[in-house]
Amino acid sequence: MLRAFIWFVLLSGGLAFGAQAQNVEFSKDQFAEKKQELKEALRELKAGDEAYQADPANYNAALPHYLAAQELNPDNAALNVKIGDCYLHSGTKSAALPFLKRAQALAPASTPRQHYLLARALHLNAKWAEAIKEYQQCTPGSSTKLAEGEAPITASDVANRIRECRNGQELAKHPVRVFIDNAGPEVNSPYSDYGPVVSADEATLLFTSRRPGGPNAPKDPNGDSYFEDIYQTAWAGKNWRPAATLGSPVNTDGHDATVGLAPDGQRLLVYVDKNNGDIYESGLKGTAWDKPQRLGARINSRYHESSAAYSYDGRYLYFVSDKPEGGHGGHDIYKVELDGTKPAENLGTTINTPYGEEAVFVMPDGKTMYFSSEGHNSMGGYDIFKSTLRNGQWTTPENLGWPINTPDDDVFFVASASGRHGYYSSDRPGGVGGKDIYRITFLGPEKPPLLSEESQLLASRLAPQPQTLLAPPVAVATAQVTILKGTVTDAASRQPLEANIDLIDNASGQTIATFHSNATSGKYLVSLPSGTNYGIVVRQEGYLFHSENFDLPATAAYAEVVKDVLLKKLEVGVVIVLNNIFFDTGKATLRPESTAELERLHKLLTEQPAIKLEMAGHTDNVGKPAANQDLSQRRAQAVVAYLTEHGIAASRLTAAGYGDTRPVVPNTTKGGRQLNRRTEFKVTGK
Known part of the structure; x- marks a missing residue:
């Protein structure tokens, strides 16, 4: 069976009819001067009834026939009920209301089924109180069916519809902006x-x-x-x-x-x-x-x-x-x-x-x-x-x-x-x-008006008209997530690359997920929910990995960060920044969150047994130069120590501390100083 896509409509409209409207049958007496038109209308009614009374009913096929018959006789209660019922089973359900209202006026002694159909049409047009009254006049039972093949109206169904109307009454009192x-x-x-x-x-x-x-x-x-x-x-x-x-x-x-x-x-x-x-x-x-x-x-x-x-x-x-x-x-x-x-x-x-x-x-x-x-x-x-x-x-x-x-x-x-x-x-x-x-x-919550302080002070004496001032802007609640996106390209040719992008939880060292950049455009997008210290690792066969760090507190609001990644091939002289190596301030002790990055570096050295690396430490220019040089040297040595303790030959590694002598950006801003505090490696042999 075809997937049922169900949609709401906000159509409205009405057919005018007088208070003294009377039901008109499709008979020769009523249309003595329109015999041919009556014959055609009866043919349309028969075709409509065949579709309407089928099992299951084909409302979509019945509706145009009924509407054609209604052009001759708009005052037949039974036909208006059928048209209304067809609309209630269509994509424009609220269009049923004028027809069912007309039927009610033409045949006041409505059946429980007619009450139910009218209640549904009123309900769908957000006429909550009127719909509740009509639902309450339904007498659910085995004989109260909407159409052939449909289940009877039940007391629980009617009670649920009334509950929906009361929900609607309450929700409509407080519309969202x-x-x-x-x-x-x-x-x-x-x-x-x-x-x-x-x-x-x-x-x-x-x-x-x-x-x-x-x-x-x-x-x-x-x-x-x-x-x-x-x-x-x-x-x-x-x-x-x-x-x-x-x-x-x-x-x-x-x-x-x-x-x-x-x-x-x-x-x-x-x-x-x-x-x-x-x-x-x-x-x-x-x-x-x-x-x-x-x-x-x-x-x-x-x-x-x-x-x-x-x-x-x-x-x-x-x-x-x-x-x-x-x-x-x-x-x-x-x-x-x-x-x-x-x-x-x-x-x-x-x-x-x-x-x-x-x-x-x-x-x-x-x-x-x-x-x-x-x-x-x-x-x-x-x-x-x-x-x-x-x-x-x-x-x-x-x-x-x-x-x-x-x-x-x-x-x-x-x-x-x-x-x-x-x-x-x-x-x-x-x-x-x-x-x-x-x-x-x-749009978020509505901004409340503010009264000027002067108006409030004078109110008891002069009773002035309060002056409405512009209230402070109200922030729209946004999701707590950072969207990281950009392109991955070859650093030399700038051609797009289809690379793997690993999302790492630095606290646990576990890979949360792996994404891929697009093969043709090199574009990628990664969602980073707030509350985690993330490592982002971009890797492609034949290239050195690239890492980024996003430490997002639980309160971090929505942000979009564009980061284009240039992957470098394994060549002597290439420098790679290790953005997920962490030390406490002023210390050279590796923090546990560094483990995943260190293991990636260890894997590179294991898979490429001929390469040699220089581990380099860098600081910003805060503090004395000698202290900065000493700290950067000790941090580089800490990385070398980790690798040698895990089986990498010491002859393949050197440690160098450069202090604040090689900044990548000016040290004039907090962000710039953060970029300059880094650990990196340079390929010195292969």
Whole structure:
């Protein structure tokens, strides 16, 4: 079965009718002077009923026939109910309201089913109080069905709908401060565009579109639109570049839809309509995406796997499945280690409810998760929720609020690494066409007005009009993560290199993850959640490794750092800075966080038994020159001592302390002095 993408709409409108409106039947008596028109209308009604009463009902096929019949007779209650029901099963659900209101006026003795349909239409138009009244007039029972083949309305369903309306009433009282902007014609088409996924730095956007892929593109036989294909665009500075299809082998003759994108934009998760719905993965090789490969049996099952997201380090996958084993009802969110062997772990009842969960997305900060749920305090259908990982546990999900969430289904939300922008799809008035992709800008809390002190002092005597002053700016909460990006190139030729980029936890010495720069562009991107002392090691066969250090406190706010890496080949005279060698201030004792870097240096000397190195210590110009020279000498000797103690011949190593005599930048700033305090090695023989 085709993947069900569900979206909210904010359409409104109404059909005027008088208080004395009466039901009009499709009969010869009513249309004596329009016999031919009546005959055509009855033909349309019959065609509509065949689709409407099918098992399962084909609302999409029935609707145009019903609308054609309604042109002759807009005052038939039963027809208006059917049109409203069809709209409630369409992509423009809120358009059902005027038809169901007309039916109510034409046939006041409404059935419980008609009350329920009208309640749903009022609910979807955020008319909370009116919807609750209609729900309360429902009498759920075995005979109260929406249509043939559908389950009867139950008391628990009605109670849940009323709960959603009351949630909506409360959430609508406190709307969140956001801008919601259309992504523009470069992204959106006259057809439906949805399922956006974005790289951590917002440089790349991919999405699903129902637009024709070519002049002779076939249409989906199960609908009135084209097959889904995946499109890609890049940020041009002020807007997106015109989107282009990914083409073969990602896009096929069938449906191909976006699911998730790795933070660095190098791996793409794709939904494929096989085996009841499975998740596949494609990798970016240079400028082309390779053929998607089905993920393993610990993720895909004989049930429906509908969405997925990578963890920031690429080690874990969060995915959604409706498999019954270990589930809590409907679709649940699971977590699995991609290279591990353990079964996938259900995230538990804090996240998963007896209702459905969908569209999981995990931020590059490693601790913030967004997903959609029909449970928790949803205001209707799926709402988007946020949860934070604290002390190994996910917090109670928080509804993103109105107007991001609506009474209709709100799903497939993703965000930039900064947390400042979000992306999702909506069917809003004024769009380019069909469902469009929108960009949300979170504005943070409203700035409170300030009263001037003078006005407050005079208030009791003169009662002046208080003067409103500009309040201090309110900071927008951003994610606690640093995005490190740049290009890796050959130091001599400046040609891009496809290099391995290891992310090291210096405290434990463990490799957290390994990434790759792009083979064609040399571009790379690494997400660094705050709270860790990171070592970054760039390596490529035939080159000396390059290291960087990022010691990020837990409170470090979002930042983007651009660092271009020049890899040097193993040649006599080449100098490499060891950015992950650490000493206490004023001392020459190696700190434990240095171990991983020392082991890399040891490995280099072991794999290249002929090379000889000079270990050099350098300081800034703070302090006396003699003391600085002595300290730098002792630090260089400490590195040599570590290597010789671990089996490297002393004849291959020399130690030199240069004090403050060889600065790489001026010592006029704190940052400059930090760069000058360094340990490095120079190749002296090979």
